[in-house]
Amino acid sequence: LVAWLVRSHLVMSMTAQRKDIEDPSVIHEFARQVETPERLDYLYLLTVADMRATNPKRWNSWKGSLLGQLHRSTHLALTTDIDAQTRNARQIAQNKQQALQQLRQRYVESKITTHWASLSDNYFLQNSVDGIVWQTSLLLDHAGQTTPQLHIITNDSHGGSEILIIDRDRDNLFAITTGLLDQLGLNIMHARIETAGNGITISSFVVLEEDGSAVAGEIRESEIKQRLLQRLQAPAPLAVSSSDFRSRESRHFDVETxxxxxxxxxxxxxxxxxxxxxxxxxxxxxxxxxxxxxxxxxxxxxxxxxxxxxxxxxxxxxxxxxxxxxxxxxxxxxxxxxxxxxxx
CATH class of the missing domain: 3.30.70.260 (ACT domain)
Known part of the structure; x- marks a missing residue:
């Protein structure tokens, strides 16, 4: 066991940070490498200890949430005989059913299902039930709205703050948004974009402040919303300029791209x-x-x-x-x- 841990001590951190751990094939491959729940538990503990000891300033709640999610998904894969595709389909069906039970209390079911029909299966796999309910409610409450919607919540499961932008699909939207978030001093830990069949784009960014904490306080949230909405509501086409980038001390690193x-x-x-x-x-x-x-x-x-x-x-x-x-x-x-x- 010890020899295997030494050989494999980077596998979990690299998988969590560099691969799509919401993809069942990624979980299947990682589970194949780990082989047993016992090895998984030891590797998880070693990875957390190693990452926190090697560079404590680089450790944050986001990295902790990634490792936790990878551990839970892999443990489920190792302890059940269901193949990845079947498990994936069951998870999507379960998320839809639980979300629908909550949404039925406020909305007509046909409106819910019509909206969901424009989304991919991955959307229902990658978002939690609470996330699906929250985003669906926002879209139904503001149906027909032509201006961008912007919302910020603290996402405990992600270990950071989630910035949700609902807008029409258009050029440079990702570039403009990420540029402004950089200028606002926010570090983007994860980004997900879902373009619905009706031309609406749902963009989700998990961000942390420079000190590794979540966005906190009404003043800070208001600043972020105001700056983003001001730029997103500017006349199209959107363009990226140097003013979108944070002014930082110029440093040279001999790193080949x-x-x-x-x-x-x-x-x-x-x-x-x-x-x-x-x-x-x-x-x-x-x-x-x-x-x-x-x-x-x-x-x-x-x-x-x-x-x-x-x-x-x-x-x-x-x-x-x-x-x-x-x-x-x-x-x-x-x-x-x-x-x-x-x-x-």
Missing amino acids: RISFSQDESKQRTIMRIVTADRPGLLAKIGLAFSKCNIRLYSAKIATIGADVDNSFFITDSNSQPLSDEIQQRLLQECVLQQIEPQE
């Missing part, structure tokens, strides 16, 4: 991984490259390790097809590099 692509066959998406030095407005610049290349972003995993970032983006082309062509991948890679690499 590495971009790689892999395929998520189960969800028909391409995973683009970017390892580079952290810098102001990084996510906004990447988002702008996506817009220029007509790339659809579904979710993003953000991992900051020291002065470096290791980000994974789950993307498709404008027709919701994975980027399987090497020419497509190379063009996107060149566009991203043009945006994020400093001009000499």
